[in-house]
Amino acid sequence: MRGRAGVVVALLGLVLAAGCAQSAVQRAEPTRARDAGKRTGDPSPSASAEPEPDPDPATTPAAHENHLVPQRDEPGPSPDEEPPAPPPARVDCSVRKCVALTFDDGPGAYTGLLLDRLRAARVHATFFLLGQNVAGHRDLVRRMVEEGHEVGNHSWSHPDLTTLPTWEVRAQVRRTQQAVQDVTGVAPALFRPPYGAVDERVANAVDMPLILWSVDTLDWLHRDVRRNITAGVREPRRGGIVLFHDIHRPTVAAVPSVLEGLRERGFTFVTVSELFGGRPLVPGHRYAGR
Template sequence: MRSGNLAILVVLGLTLATACSGQGTKQRQAENARHQAALKKGAAPRQPRIPPPRRLDCARLKCVALTFDDGPGDHTARVLDSLRGVGARATFFMLGQNVASYPDVVRRMAFEGHELANHTWSHPVLTELSPAAVRAQVARTQQAIKEASGVTPTMFRPPYGATDARVGRAVGMPQILWSLDSMDWRYRSAKRNADIGVRKTKPGGVVLFHDIHKTTASAVPRILAGLKERGFTFVTVTELFQSRRLAPGSRYTELRETP
C-alpha cells in the first residue's frame, strides 16, 4: 500500500508540475506580448509638450532674441543648460544634416520653449543655387526637424546671410538675419565673445552666435548674466516680432529697424 500510494503521489506531482509549467509558459508569453506591444507603442514619435506662447510687449520691454546657428552639435546641450538656468528662451537655426545625430537635443529644445528654425541642410551659398535646389535644402531640413521633434519651423536664416528676392521666393518663410554678429566663429575666446554679447546688444536686437563652438558655450552664462543685469528679457524670434506681420521671403534684422 505504501509503495502504491507513493507511486500515485509521484504521478500526481508530475502532472501538477506539468500543468504549472504550462501555465507559467502561457503567463510568460502573455507578459512578453504585453511588453512588445508597449515597446511598439513607445516607439511612436512623441509630440513635444511645448510651453504655451508668451504674450510680450517688446515695444516696451528690453527684449533680445539670442540666436544660435549651425547646430545642433557637441556643445548645444551646455547652451541649453545655461538657458534653462535663468529661464531664458532662444532660437536655434539648425542644419538638417546635423539634426539626426542629436535628436534628443532637438526634442529638448522644443520641450524647454526654444524656437526651432531652419538654416538649410548643408550650409550652401543659396544665391549660387537654382530655386529647385534652394527648395530642396529647405524641405529636407523641415522634414528632419519635424521627425526629431514634431515641430515644423516657421523661420529661416540663409547661410552667410546670402540671399536675394529669388532665394526669398524659393524659401517661402520669413528670413531672419541679425543686428549683431558676435563673430564667435572667428574669435574663439569666451571672454571676448561674452563682452561683445553684453556690451553691444541693443533692445529689440537679434544676436548671432554659434552653439557648435566650445568657447561660445562657455561664454553663454556670462552673456545671460550680463544682459539680465542690464534688464533684458530673453525671447525667441517669433516672440520678438509678434507685434509685426512677417512676410514670407522678406528679410528682418531687428524689431526696431526702419521699414
C-alpha cells in the first residue's frame, strides 16, 4: 500500500509541473506579440518622408491628392549648406531640344516646395503670377527672381478679360506689374491671359507679348499625380510651352518625375524668354511655342 501511494504522489507532482510550464508559456506569448507589433506595421508620422506645407483654405486640394506617387530620393542640401541656384541658361534652342515649363495662378501654399525642387534639379521655369497673391508671398516672389526664374503677369484676380471694359483690363495688368516690381525691382515682360481668353481689343489693351501654351496638362482639373506625370513627360515637343499650376499639391508632387522623364527624352529646360533666344517679343502677339 505504501508503495502504491508513493507512485500516486509522484504522478500528481508530474501533472502539476506540466500545468505550470504550460501557463508560463501562455503568459509569455502576449508579451512576444506586443514586442513584435512594435517592430512591424506602418511607420510613425515622425518617420514620414517629406512634410507638405499647410494648404491655403482657398486652394485646399481634394482628398485623393494626398495619395502621392513615390518619388526617388532627391539630392538635397546638407544642414549647413544650400545648393547653389542654377546659373542663367545660355542655350541655343535652335540647336538644342528646349522646353519651357510654366506655372500659373501663384504664388500659393506649395510654391516654396516647388522652388526647392527646381533648385535641387537646377532647372529654371516661368511663373505667371496673380497680382492679388503677391503681397502675401513676397519672399517667394523675390526668391523666384533671385534664383533665375522668369516672372510673368497673369492679371490681378484672374477674370476673363474679354468680358471686362478696356479700362479694367488695363487696371488688371497695371496693378500686377506694380505689385511685382515693388517686391523684386523687376517689371514682368510677358503676359498670360487668364483662361487663354484674348481678342484683338484685349490684346491692344494689355500691350504685352501674350504667352499661351502648346501643352495643357489639365492639372487643375484632374489633380492627379500620375496623370500629371504622364502628360508632362509624354506630350511636350521641341520648342514647347507646358502649362502647370503651382497652387495644386499633385502638380508639385509630380514635378521631380516630370523633370526626370523629360531629361531622359533629351530636353533642356529654359524660361519662356530663353526659349525665344532672348529676342524681343511683339506686344499683342500670341506665342504658344517656339
